[in-house]
């Protein structure tokens with residue numbers, strides 16, 4: 001039993017009832033993040049990945065509104081204070097995988113940034129062992145269109161022992 005507990009990954013499953021609540025979740029999540037962190041968001045188009053990232057940007061206190069980029073696939077939002085910049089990658093439409101990211105030539109140090117990657121459903125690429133994996137599902141058969149099921153899982157040493165349950169408050 002002890003081994004089972006030690007081996008389990010930090011994970012939390014949330015029901016998010018509206019876009020505003022999704023933003024709140026992003027703001028709360030920002031408090032857990034630090035420079036060098038990678039967050040991978042998976043979910044279909046319209047799941048709420050960008051909405052969550054918007055809250056994250058607000059929580060981190062970065063410049064510029066987080067939007068869905070139409071032509072660029074990555075955008076750097078510098079901190080308004082002394083925190084890390086947010087690098088927002090919208091890889092939803094990326095066909096060639098995250099290798100393409102190396103060609104982006106972002107004018108920022110990735111280890112000193114918080115990186116958020118929006119990714120299409122089922123595309124979980126291992127950019128690094130240490131990452132916060134967030135999967136957003138539209139509720140099937142729920143009573144309103146606005147219900148989303150969000151599962152957050154911390155992978156790697158970075159997240160081992162982290163208590164994600166604070167996010168369910």
Ligand SMILES: Nc1ncnc2c1ncn2[C@@H]1O[C@H](COP(=O)(O)OP(=O)(O)O)[C@@H](O)[C@H]1O
Nearest residue numbers: 016017018019022045046047048049050051146
């Ligand atoms: N609970 C919810 N969380 C997030 N977005 C929601 C929710 N309910 C409805 N929506 C709507 O769904 C859409 C999500 O869009 P967006 O965040 O751009 O998704 P994605 O980046 O995953 O394609 C928005 O129009 C938003 O208003």
Ligand SMILES: [Mg+2]
Nearest residue numbers: 049050068118
């Ligand atoms: Mg998006």
